[in-house]
Amino acid sequence: MPLKSLLKFLLLPLLLFSFSCTPDTATYDVVDRNQLLDDLQYLSSDELEGRKTGTEGSRMAQEYIIERFNTLGLGMFGESYKHLFDHTNQRTGEEFIDAVNLIAYIEGSDQPERYIVVTAHYDHLGVQDGEIYNGADDNASGTGGLMAAARYFTDNQPQNSIIFIAFDAEEQGLGGAWHFVENPVVPLDQIVLNVNMDMISNNFENELYAVGTYHYPFLKPLIEEYTAGAPVDVLFGFDSDEWDQDWTMASDHGPFHQKGIPFVYFGVEDHPHYHAPTDTFENTNPEFYIDAVITIIGVIEGLDLRLNEVEEASQTEQVPSE
């Protein structure tokens, strides 16, 4: 066993985070529950009018997220967390000028030049035929999860650097994610993993899907290990044509996958409120949401510790094609 691995092995029992409650964890809440629910409620409120790209509601959402990034003291690439881009929805032809990705980072203690990119889109569908599409589950929930993860890793420094991105224009054809992988803020070959959250609050069976291990099978045992005692049941699937739906390109992890970057996407099974005006805060499951976010943070922390393995496996293992 190389010295470095040995050291990590010895350090494992000292980790602050664990699902089994050790005295260390009792003093620190992995998630600030009130904050998380406040975030979900505010971002999906009528005031923000569905956060469609380019709207006043989108701008208000940006302000809210930027304020949190500032408060946490997260690093920025360049002068601002805001990274502007133009985007055309290929399906509708609608054009968006100055759409906004919000990008922040926390430096790793051990391998600061190696990155995990944690993502969630903050945009939604806006107002259609006079009805507000609040997008609580899709994806105020993931955006809240993103901010909760940023808080956690601010207090518990990761070994590798973590980039946090609130993407815009996901609903317009993964616009923000495509822009990012074509114009990355760090070299793409230094990004080892994408963890994407999209729809993580609306489930009443206590089931959260981890999608992507069909393409990157080496991630599965690691995710299983780090969710073994998790408060939600983590299921695998929806990532090949063996399923009635294949979510490989269904959200912002898709462009990362297209660039050969391993991903794990966390989301719930489709529900009647998906892309409907009834996707509201009231229709989410707050307890499940909190537990899902705790679970996802646990996976990110575990994969950060084992990123050597992830990197090696992604370079050597045969990955099934799309």
Ligand SMILES: [Zn+2]
């Ligand atoms: Zn979404």
